[in-house]
Amino acid sequence: MAANSKFPSQLVFPSGDKPIVTATDVAREAGVSISTVSRIVNGTARVAKDKRLAVEAAIARMDYRPNLQARSLKLGTSMIIGMLTQDIESPFLARVIRGFEEALVGTGYAPIIVSGHWNQKEEIERVGLLMDRRIDGLVVLYGDLSDSQLLEISRRQPVVATGRRLEGEHIRTLQLDHEQGGYIAASHLLGLGHRRIAHISGPPLHTDATERYAGFVRAHREYGVEVDRDIVFQGDFLEHGGVLAMNRLLDCGKNFTAVFASNDQSAMGAHLVMYRRGIRVPDDVSLMGFDDIPAAAYLTPPLTTVRQPFFEIGLYLAQSLLAMLGHDLGELTVPSMELVIRESVKRC
Amino acid sequence: MAANSKFPSQLVFPSGDKPIVTATDVAREAGVSISTVSRIVNGTARVAKDKRLAVEAAIARMDYRPNLQARSLKLGTSMIIGMLTQDIESPFLARVIRGFEEALVGTGYAPIIVSGHWNQKEEIERVGLLMDRRIDGLVVLYGDLSDSQLLEISRRQPVVATGRRLEGEHIRTLQLDHEQGGYIAASHLLGLGHRRIAHISGPPLHTDATERYAGFVRAHREYGVEVDRDIVFQGDFLEHGGVLAMNRLLDCGKNFTAVFASNDQSAMGAHLVMYRRGIRVPDDVSLMGFDDIPAAAYLTPPLTTVRQPFFEIGLYLAQSLLAMLGHDLGELTVPSMELVIRESVKRC
DNA sequence: ATTTTCCTTGAAAACGTTGTCAGCTTTTTA
DNA sequence: TAAAAAGCTGACAACGTTTTCAAGGAAAAT
Numbered sequence: 216m217a218a219n220s221k222f223p224s225q226l227v228f229p230s231g232d233k234p235i236v237t238a239t240d241v242a243r244e245a246g247v248s249i250s251t252v253s254r255i256v257n258g259t260a261r262v263a264k265d266k267r268l269a270v271e272a273a274i275a276r277m278d279y280r281p282n283l284q285a286r287s288l289k290l291g292t293s294m295i296i297g298m299l300t301q302d303i304e305s306p307f308l309a310r311v312i313r314g315f316e317e318a319l320v321g322t323g324y325a326p327i328i329v330s331g332h333w334n335q336k337e338e339i340e341r342v343g344l345l346m347d348r349r350i351d352g353l354v355v356l357y358g359d360l361s362d363s364q365l366l367e368i369s370r371r372q373p374v375v376a377t378g379r380r381l382e383g384e385h386i387r388t389l390q391l392d393h394e395q396g397g398y399i400a401a402s403h404l405l406g407l408g409h410r411r412i413a414h415i416s417g418p419p420l421h422t423d424a425t426e427r428y429a430g431f432v433r434a435h436r437e438y439g440v441e442v443d444r445d446i447v448f449q450g451d452f453l454e455h456g457g458v459l460a461m462n463r464l465l466d467c468g469k470n471f472t473a474v475f476a477s478n479d480q481s482a483m484g485a486h487l488v489m490y491r492r493g494i495r496v497p498d499d500v501s502l503m504g505f506d507d508i509p510a511a512a513y514l515t516p517p518l519t520t521v522r523q524p525f526f527e528i529g530l531y532l533a534q535s536l537l538a539m540l541g542h543d544l545g546e547l548t549v550p551s552m553e554l555v556i557r558e559s560v561k562r563c
Numbered sequence: 564m565a566a567n568s569k570f571p572s573q574l575v576f577p578s579g580d581k582p583i584v585t586a587t588d589v590a591r592e593a594g595v596s597i598s599t600v601s602r603i604v605n606g607t608a609r610v611a612k613d614k615r616l617a618v619e620a621a622i623a624r625m626d627y628r629p630n631l632q633a634r635s636l637k638l639g640t641s642m643i644i645g646m647l648t649q650d651i652e653s654p655f656l657a658r659v660i661r662g663f664e665e666a667l668v669g670t671g672y673a674p675i676i677v678s679g680h681w682n683q684k685e686e687i688e689r690v691g692l693l694m695d696r697r698i699d700g701l702v703v704l705y706g707d708l709s710d711s712q713l714l715e716i717s718r719r720q721p722v723v724a725t726g727r728r729l730e731g732e733h734i735r736t737l738q739l740d741h742e743q744g745g746y747i748a749a750s751h752l753l754g755l756g757h758r759r760i761a762h763i764s765g766p767p768l769h770t771d772a773t774e775r776y777a778g779f780v781r782a783h784r785e786y787g788v789e790v791d792r793d794i795v796f797q798g799d800f801l802e803h804g805g806v807l808a809m810n811r812l813l814d815c816g817k818n819f820t821a822v823f824a825s826n827d828q829s830a831m832g833a834h835l836v837m838y839r840r841g842i843r844v845p846d847d848v849s850l851m852g853f854d855d856i857p858a859a860a861y862l863t864p865p866l867t868t869v870r871q872p873f874f875e876i877g878l879y880l881a882q883s884l885l886a887m888l889g890h891d892l893g894e895l896t897v898p899s900m901e902l903v904i905r906e907s908v909k910r911c
Numbered sequence: 912a913t914t915t916t917c918c919t920t921g922a923a924a925a926c927g928t929t930g931t932c933a934g935c936t937t938t939t940t941a
Numbered sequence: 942t943a944a945a946a947a948g949c950t951g952a953c954a955a956c957g958t959t960t961t962c963a964a965g966g967a968a969a970a971t
Contacts, residue, residue, distance in 0.1 A: 248950070254929095259930085293632065306654070309652045313650075325675070329674075370580050486861070515834060515862075602959095609918070633926090636926050
């Protein structure tokens, strides 16, 4: 309790010198009632032309803008959509957010973005914050919330979540086919004659990562090539994890002709290690990433990778939430992954 | 007008199956008045112990959370701080946002982030959106709003802005010393014996960019070296602009031993061009960036650059806004730039 | 035992909206 | 020309809070 106790006792709010004008002020100025002002602002009923003109003039003159808080209170809908992301700085999450923003333009909904930093406790707190503001919907970008927590949250307002599969009345999920993505990557390498392919995996609890590995294994099986578990090292989806894994890989003494990193950030770490040790990409070793983050195109050599359509994912999330909110948007196509061939892989 | 006309006529808000509980419900459940509930929630007055216990139990049992919209309406303060950024995807803006978020944790304020995409019209619209929600303060990260527009905005609520210098009752600005940053970069190169230093500039209207160039010129003057304007090419602060500028630079036939790119993203573009043309960094040409974005440390070779303390900038912005809102935070130290020596520059 | 003080409490008004309702015009119909 | 219908409009009651005010009861003082 005592939610306010953290604030100084006598707060000064320098509210600015420009007076806040309300519908009442406009009504007085235009010589009508506030009901009429409301009707004109929202276009919710016919109003005589002369009054409409007078009100519109007053609105323009006084620079009136309706108080959205009050409107929300009355209407029971805030026109805010909450978004729980994990890390604003993550290049791929940022792109998802961008797509999401884009889809919301012109709908009247505004996004409010909070970050959970892959920390369940923080995520719960931030979602609570959002829900206290009576958001009309919530988008959850990955994270460590449990399925049952998510289901509970969806009892208050519709939820769309990524990175899991879940059934519920007010919940939709988007799960890309990472197994297929891993399969595409490994097939590309195998198709170019590589037979000894090392792998830098992602966090073992991250299903995206494990599924990519599963696809990697399936491709090997189809090509009749055995996966050598000794040249699979664990990363953490970050650059530094790629550095560590690559060092261990090179020190283990086993040979290989290609490396498939479970994401581009790991690939960047691995790439740096090879540069340091004088191993040329792709002449000595081919390198393949996953995600297609913006920096991937500017590595030297530019990185061959599997593109996740992040922007489209953002669009999709927004649209499926809007659909749950009663906006008809027609059929949604779920975005799929595709191979992006650049210069970091060559025939073996 | 007709702000709602873009919505389907009969909206369905699937509000979820969990009932929304209000202070009134809690009061009824606990057998007290809503005034008492409010007092307990906010710790704003003494309440008899038995009632307090009853109310706290009811709150826990019913999972009551105060409606922040209603509270805002009554109190005239929303506990929301608006942030106008330009592009969620920009690696350095993201880091500023991160610092900003960090500083807000535990203050009760929540950030709401909107993007202007370096487009004045869009910026105005988004700020309007924020102000309609009665934000308590606004942070403007760069952008194309004019000084007078910003001043006008600051008449409603306190504003903190970056990338300009401005005086006003309710406005604070943070302007880092980019001239000094440019000076640091050029001095580093000159100090290592480089005398023919090419430059990839930023957008000519972007004062950060022009100031960096001014510092570059000052360093040359101090070293008694003449700047050759023929090897200064304009970029756009993005990777592709770096590609274009570097190509033109190489094609112009003039010689040079180092390139100072006005930001890391330009440097990445330039780096790629040199890789393509078989020019080795730093053996053939030294390359220096500006910003120290996360990817800079993973270029091959890792990029020598001037670090802008983005995270600290975010902290600083939040703190100076909080200070304007009446929270005493002690003295603020304005963050400064520093040279980050990696491996893309060598002695000439 | 009576007054004074202090403490705890609930009723009611406000914050800025929206929407219902009823009343007043004006127009249409018989 | 009267009656019915339609068109406009303002009063007023919400929405869920916080806070003022006054009242009631208990404790302290006389």
